Amino acid sequence: MIRSLIIGAAFVDVLMAVPKLPTTGEDVSGHFCCNIVGGSAFNVYGAVKYAGESADLFVPVGEGQYADVVRMEMARRKMPVQLSVSGADNGWDISFVESNGERSFLTVNGIEQLWQDAWFKQINIVDYDYFYISGYEMEAEQAADVILQALANRKPETLVVFDASPRIQYIPQATIERLLSPGVLIHCNQDEINAIIPGQSSLEAKCHQIFSKTQTPVVVTLGERGAYFFAGDDSGIVSPVQAKVVNTLGAGDTFCGGLIAGLTEGLSVRSAITKANQLAGLVVGQESGTLLDRS
DSSP states (O other), X not given: OOEEEEESOOEEEEEEEOSSOOOTTOOOOOEEEEEEEXXXXXXXHHHHHHTTOEEEEEOOBXXXXXXXXXXXXXXXXXXXXXXXXXXXXXXXXXXXXXXXXXXXXXXXXXXXXXXXXXXXXGSOGGGOSEEEEEHHHHSSHHHHHHHHHHHTTSOTTOEEXXXXXXXXXXXXXXXXXXXXXXXXXXXXXXXXXXXXXXXXXXXXXXXXXXXXXXXXOXXXXXXXXXXXXXXXXXXXXXXXXXXXXXXXXXXXXXXXXXXXXXXXTTOOHHHHHHHHHHHHHHHTTSSSSOGGGGO
């Protein structure tokens, strides 16, 4: 059986509805919507499982107020906690959701930035064929080094899917260079690819430059235009599905999970992106950022 290991964080999202984001010094009114357990890895796992594929969620659950929320939510969903650790609370964020569904975050980091070598002794890395990692965990050099060192022990011909994240500009260049290596599929949006490959060259040229280092497809989401991919002998734009947007929380994560699920099924990159678009279309039509609620 083909298996995926989803590495990253389980966060508590505190959703606040606002008419618009305040500018500096401005005061806007909003209202509390709810608390949702999310985080990139949690949402990616939800998409992979919704698609019916085999995956394990490998996220640290620490000790404290927000860790307790995560632990209770995972117990409610009958999700095993594979990494119960001590030393800090789980991270949380305030997610400001505007009337058009766009969201912005104020994040308080936690245990997910404190990865330790010993944590990976609780699993066997060679049991997995696909891996997910996020730019959020790559920002801290120590955490990035621990995760990338563990992934260096994976089986040959396995695939790491790296989701660049909005924090890409804070990832050290040395870590970026480690990620631009064979067997790593880079998934990002247009702003993020411009941070990875600065300059005025075209999107296709930037993807080609990344591909020359990774020899692995590059996937760039384009919002309403869908997603562009470059896979050497094939490239192009895959159109999005039409969907009513309620909340974009988890859209990129769910796209990434759908992409992994499609590749796990043996689909071509183009067809896997179609699947990813379909799942992302589902998640933006609901308040929650995870498809676990539909499972």
